Amino acid sequence: MRSGGQVNRFEPRVEVAVARTRAEVARLHKMLVRGGLVSWTSGVLSARVPDSELFVIKPGGLDHNELSPEKMVLVDLDGRVVTGTPGSELPPSRGVAVHAHLYRSSDRIGAVVHTHSPYATAFALRGEPVPCISTGVADEFGGDVPVVAYVGPDDRVGDAIARTLTASEATAVLVERHGPYTVGADARSAVRAAVLLEEAARAVQLARAGLPEGSALTALEPDEIHAIRERRLRADAERAAESAAADSYPTSRPGAARPSGGTGSRTTPIPSTVPDNDVRTTQ
Template sequence: MSGSFSDDVQSAIDAIRVDVARLHGELTRYGLVVWTSGNVSGRVPGADLFVIKPSGVSYDELAPENMILCDLAGTVVPDTPGSERAPSSDTAAHAYVYRHMPDVGGVVHTHSTYATAWAARGEEIPCVITGMADEFGGAVPVGPFAIIGDDSIGRGIVETLTGHRSRAVLMQNHGPFTIGATPRDAVKAAVMVEDVARTVHLAREAGPLIPIPPEAIDRLYDRYQNVYGQADDARRVPPAQDAPAQEEIYA
């Protein structure tokens, strides 16, 4: 594959480049990353392609023209803007998710402090606050330990989240990965998983946690995903096989 595309596909690539570059700023805005760690990627609609950040580049230097275009094998598409740089070290993981979860349009990875602390213990975040029931439909699960560099992390993400309502997984000893129908949706999940990780940690430090009954979690999740927001908001498609429908991000 070379960097020659139809006008429609090229327009879609250009739009995703802008979106992904901008969304990296949300990771720094919410304090989810330090130095050059973390990454956002976005699937190109209508093509077997995705856009991801370059490896080891300062967030201040990220721009649409240096986002890297890859195919779904995780190979950089030659003769495209940014193709002279190495893509994120997590590119193989993102590519695996896109290949095996066709409804996923965005993937995010951070080392956000509290979520990573839960991952370091290999402990899921229990569903003990209503906002967590709303957003994740239950506990945030833990994925297996995997080494960076090949698609092992991607396999762990897919195995853990397939059929699960959560859009976040805590990869053991590593940190959170989130998925979404769009890159923005995945970034929202990254922001929210750090928020609940912090809140539940502080609550447990103060005393015993009070679980939310499963039937109440189901009701809260259904209301938030299907009622909350404006009537003309587009609803999310499920990112995992057999997972219940979820909503698009609400501002």
């Protein structure tokens, strides 16, 4: 239910989902700080509350050190604060309309990250895509990270980002004169994309600096990119299937155990290159 009015109580399953989403968003914001992607009050992560028309977003104007689950702001898919809930006395981040537009545009988007990480933002300021010159970029993004023209108000920016994401099936875009946005099926995958985008942009800048005058970096061939990306998507699908099978395996009977390959989570695991306790510094 979309509502900007007073809410006294959700269904128990929604209350649990909201609490979990608040905790996840607060925790992963700290990882953005540790990864060097945000500073002071800049940058924002939001995440959709599963099986609802709600999402949780960072409040505006608070230092990242002040963030906690109860200070996260719960809003509906029109970007309106759900009053009477923890954090509702705080304003949501200024970009809430962009986030709301992206959630309305596609059910596959479960989380959105916006940062001003220096290397990716440098590409955005130049209006230049991050080129797919490495297997890592091909694996994570499936090609060049595209540029979206800056078109003014948040609702128009959100529409431009959504159209680009839909057309390219990308998980990251660079908004010209502004900075990067990444999306994912869940908060961890959106943060992962933000971290790897900054690493990719930094690697390109460093590689260019070491080139002989007049030389240029060579992009991967489209067939190579496609093969690498397809291999990654197949691996993700296999992990998701194993996880779902483990969740559905009957454990109520005596002696029953989960299959050894499962994780017990319905969320596609994030590859171990960016574990929860080790976001790599990009500066």
